[in-house]
Amino acid sequence: MRIRFTKMQGAGNDFVVLDETRQRLGLTAAQYRQLADRHFGVGADQILSVRPSPAPGIDFEYVIHNADGGEVEQCGNGARCFARFVADKGLARGDRIRVQTLSGVIEPRLGVDGRVTVDMGPPEFEMALVPFDDAGLDPQPDGGWHKWHLALGTQPDAPIVAVAVLSMGNPHAVQEVADVDAAPVREQGPRIEHHPRFPNRVNAGFLQVVDRGRIRLRVWERGAGETLACGTGACAAVVAGIRLGRLDRRVDVETRGGLLTIEWDGGNAPVLMTGPAVTVFEGEIELQDAGETTR
Numbered sequence: 001m002r003i004r005f006t007k008m009q010g011a012g013n014d015f016v017v018l019d020e021t022r023q024r025l026g027l028t029a030a031q032y033r034q035l036a037d038r039h040f041g042v043g044a045d046q047i048l049s050v051r052p053s054p055a056p057g058i059d060f061e062y063v064i065h066n067a068d069g070g071e072v073e074q075c076g077n078g079a080r081c082f083a084r085f086v087a088d089k090g091l092a093r094g095d096r097i098r099v100q101t102l103s104g105v106i107e108p109r110l111g112v113d114g115r116v117t118v119d120m121g122p123p124e125f126e127m128a129l130v131p132f133d134d135a136g137l138d139p140q141p142d143g144g145w146h147k148w149h150l151a152l153g154t155q156p157d158a159p160i161v162a163v164a165v166l167s168m169g170n171p172h173a174v175q176e177v178a179d180v181d182a183a184p185v186r187e188q189g190p191r192i193e194h195h196p197r198f199p200n201r202v203n204a205g206f207l208q209v210v211d212r213g214r215i216r217l218r219v220w221e222r223g224a225g226e227t228l229a230c231g232t233g234a235c236a237a238v239v240a241g242i243r244l245g246r247l248d249r250r251v252d253v254e255t256r257g258g259l260l261t262i263e264w265d266g267g268n269a270p271v272l273m274t275g276p277a278v279t280v281f282e283g284e285i286e287l288q289d290a291g292e293t294t295r
């Protein structure tokens with residue numbers, strides 16, 4: 001099967017974008033993995049599918065698959081690329097759209113400077129977690145704010161990390177570090193991702209506070225490994241920092257792939273994320289036949 005695709009990136013978090021507005025491609029998990037593969041495919045952290053409106057008042061459906069082929073609820077950098085894609089392809093009427101994701105409706109809008117701002121909705125602090133057990137977790141509720149101590153292993157000297165746990169539609173566990181360049185992202189990231197506490201796995205963020213309006217961030221993404229930037233990870237890190245009294249309401253987030261700006265007024269206010277969205281190239285690829293068609 002031969003398909004057309006667009007390769008995009010937002011702060012270095014890269015995507016294969018598929019136009020399914022007229023016809024569903026019916027790809028299998030193995031085919032999503034092939035598209036994401038940097039040696040045998042196009043190469044991407046996530047595959048984004050653009051589908052027609054699923055309901056009145058909604059412009060599009062936005063379906064996200066991680067590089068490992070699994071479907072996920074949300075992707076922030078992808079949301080900006082999604083908005084740029086539907087505008088550039090003439091699929092959207094205005095510069096503001098309403099998009100259905102697995103975790104709710106988000107509202108991206110194109111800025112005059114080429115950047116895109118996305119209303120990501122409010123953060124959630126009551127995530128579904130596997131009940132704590134002595135072997136893996138010591139819960140430390142902190143004034144209603146969920147800050148947990150995770151043991152990364154069962155041996156007595158296993159490292160224990162304190163993480164703030166929240167959802168931006170998708171799950172995040174964020175820890176503060178003194179120096180993000182020296183942070184053990186590749187060692188701890190997979191162990192946090194697969195920690196028994198998180199039934200659906202989790203994205204692991206490592207945040208360094210520079211000052212009240214600036215942080216540096218690296219994220220080990222669920223289903224993709226460390227990426228150059230994670231939009232929902234940036235939202236989660238800033239929300240965590242604000243809740244802990246360490247950050248102001250507008251924060252610049254330095255990632256290895258570029259700068260994102262996150263704003264949050266607290267409580268049930270939506271989180272606003274602003275950053276770049278760039279088309280890299282377009283092409284066609286022959287996909288192998290393998291496995292069962294997914295949603």
Ligand SMILES: N[C@@H](CCC[C@H](N)C(=O)O)C(=O)O
Nearest residue numbers: 075076077170222230231232
């Ligand atoms: N890169 C994304 C997040 C993509 C999904 C994530 N890996 C997950 O599994 O939840 C972003 O920019 O938010």
